[in-house]
Amino acid sequence: MTTDVNATEQILSDQPLDVVILGAGISGIGAAHYLTTEHPGKRFAILESRESIGGTWDLFRYPGIRSDSDLNTFGYEFKPWRDPQAIADAPRILDYLREAVDEDHLESKIVLNRRAVSADWSDAEQLWTLTVRHNDSDQTSLVKTRWVFAGTGYYNYAEGFTPDFAGRDDFQGQIVHPQHWPEDLDYRGKKVVVIGSGATAVTLVPSMAGEAGHVTMLQRTPTYVIPLPREDAISNAMKKTLGADRGYKLSRHKNIWQQKFFYQFCQRFPRTARKVIRATNAALLPRDFDLDTHFNPPYNPWDQRLCVVPDGDLFKAVKKGTASIETGRIKRFVAGGIELETGQVIEADVIVTATGLNLQLFGGMELSRNGESVDLANTVAYRGAMLSGVPNWMLAIGYTNSSWTLKIGLLCEYFCRVLTHMDLAGYTSVEAVADPTMDTRPLLDFGAGYVKRSLDRLPKQGTQAPWTMTMAVSADVKQLRKGEVDDQYLTYRRVVEKVDA
Structure with missing residues (x-):
């Protein structure tokens, strides 16, 4: 325009x-x-x-x-x-x-x-x-x-939100906030750590995993993550059969009711909803994946917004080994990455602070x-x-x-x-x-x-x-x-x- x-x-x-x-x-x-x-x-x-x-x-x-x-x-x-x-x-x-x-x-x-x-x-x-x-x-x-x-x-x-991380100036790589993404950022073959577990983080990790050497999603608290098809086959069929206008109207009503049903189901039956989401995650992740640590939020579904991953791309990246998930509290940034309170150091060439708005x-x-x-x-x-x-x-x-x-x-x-x-x-x-x-x-x-x-x-x-x-x-x-x-x-x-x- x-x-x-x-x-x-x-x-x-x-x-x-x-x-x-x-x-x-x-x-x-x-x-x-x-x-x-x-x-x-x-x-x-x-x-x-x-x-x-x-x-x-x-x-x-x-x-x-x-x-x-x-x-x-x-x-x-x-x-x-x-x-x-x-x-x-x-x-x-x-x-x-x-x-x-x-x-x-x-x-x-x-x-x-x-x-x-x-x-x-x-x-x-x-x-x-x-x-x-x-x-x-x-x-x-x-x-x-x-x-x-x-x-x-x-x-x-x-300006997005970035916590005051101790040792930030000691890190010898590049630190990026998603809200100010550099056009010339080259992460090909590099070790990337994405700090966060919200919508931005679960989008970035599988998107970068294809070119980066490895991408780690570092989260303090797990989030509920559910896969959805990138393409809505039923809605697309409605539009093809009934025409764009009528098909769109019907698919819109369908999806409004789907959203309402799932939200109310989570609110009324949080334990059952947690089990359903957990079972879905387990089916898409490696058998030995530590689900209790990385996909076990301390709150009920929809107490915070659920994260959607199209076609389960985050889970696919983890299963393929191009991405991984770590859960823990950050102690400080160090020259070669991030040190957790447990003493573990996650190596990084690039740190992405997907820490919110x-x-x-x-x-x-x-x-x-x-x-x-x-x-x-x-x-x-x-x-x-x-x-x-x-x-x-x-x-x-x-x-x-x-x-x-x-x-x-x-x-x-x-x-x-x-x-x-x-x-x-x-x-x-x-x-x-x-x-x-x-x-x-x-x-x-x-x-x-x-x-x-x-x-x-x-x-x-x-x-x-x-x-x-x-x-x-x-x-x-x-x-x-x-x-x-x-x-x-x-x-x-x-x-x-x-x-x-």
């Missing part, structure tokens, strides 16, 4: 805009589609801080980068996924997103290299004023908009209202879509236990319904108002380390609807697709109303 810089800049001069979408990743492009089709008269722009679209799928360049959800549910509801790969690699996902941009003629709406660094809401103007940094010139500009749709994801694009809402931008800072930790999520006390702001966070995009689509539908209601009634703003005595809990009820490290900086959620951050499609169909857009928790205003000083 190519963009005319002058044409895309032109839309920002026509202010105030109706909506500014932050981020040209899968959430932002999806929001733009719904605005284009449901509210074609709205003037909107997409601000993307990077020099290209795609978000996560353009940022990460490490070997084997792929989805860990099937694309029949990770894809948009409005755009069939036609590629035979269900667990798809990043280039295929990027092609899909570029097609979505082309089909909705969004090129002129996307302004690249623009990062919103702060946003201030004015009750008097009933507008947001965004301070936007031009990453390609270090200039700043102001953009006024009635609404902000924050499709920025929830992690820091600039840093959580960061809205790209780290500062929010304020009438010049006074908004502390996100004091806000409460309403329907998982808005934040209490923050007018005309949509929060786009997808599912952690299913495909991200399933929730984003429902959020976009709800957003468009709210806009329709406001247009018909002549409202200029809406905000959710939370009872200060309401019981609250963490926004993301999820055991991942990157979540736990950031809970004190995140908004909260309530314990009852509509203040819950639901993680089920069926619940969000009720809450977002069919839920009220004008209830007792929402306060709508018109610009003609007098606002108390």
Whole structure:
């Protein structure tokens, strides 16, 4: 996709805009589609801080980068996924997103290299004023908009998480974080240690094992890992027999129910689920493999996200001997590798710190209202879509236990319904108002380390609807697709109303 810089800049001069979408990743492009089709008269722009679209799928360049959800549910509801790969690699996902941009003629709406660094809401103007940094010139500009749709994801694009490893400077090889993968990294024939056990690690290990001399996945704590076919034969057959649109719709429903069934099975029968996963792992690994040490997590299935390996590629690499798994705590880096607390030294020429992400809402931008800072930790999520006390702001966070995009689509539908209601009634703003005595809990009820490290900086959620951050499609169909857009928790205003000083 190519963009005319002058044409895309032109839309920002026509202010105030109706909506500014932050981020040209899968959430932002999806929001733009719904605005284009449901509210074609709205003037909107997409601000993307990077020099290209795609978000996560353009940022990460490490070997084997792929989805860990099937694309029949990770894809948009409005755009069939036609590629035979269900667990798809990043280039295929990027092609899909570029097609979505082309089909909705969004090129002129996307302004690249623009990062919103702060946003201030004015009750008097009933507008947001965004301070936007031009990453390609270090200039700043102001953009006024009635609404902000924050499709920025929830992690820091600039920096991943790396623990402070003792002896780091003693290591004589190369240390790499997957979020900043060097294009010229040559690991052919070398000993590689990948620190981590999450989705990134289980992707990297088999992808590098083919060229590296040997790859070791070094994990502190085991993770549940399950194999899935890279190609969904049943879904592909549905599309071939029924046509792309109808087949995609049916395969999407099939996979939503499969995900729901497996998640609920794990939650209700954790011991049985553990046995099933363990038996699956054992069948794919060498007979003498130490399953108790390396594939025996100290938590129940789906207390943290399960890792998917397409066609069991991780297990195949271990069985072939090109990869191995070590479980233990790191004592320090040494000149030739990593020393564990047991005294064992794992030799390495390259160390990859697949140690996780840093959580960061809205790209780290500062929010304020009438010049006074908004502390996100004091806000409460309403329907998982808005934040209490923050007018005309949509929060786009997808599912952690299913495909991200399933929730984003429902959020976009709800957003468009709210806009329709406001247009018909002549409202200029809406905000959710939370009872200060309401019981609250963490926004993301999820055991991942990157979540736990950031809970004190995140908004909260309530314990009852509509203040819950639901993680089920069926619940969000009720809450977002069919839920009220004008209830007792929402306060709508018109610009003609007098606002108390």
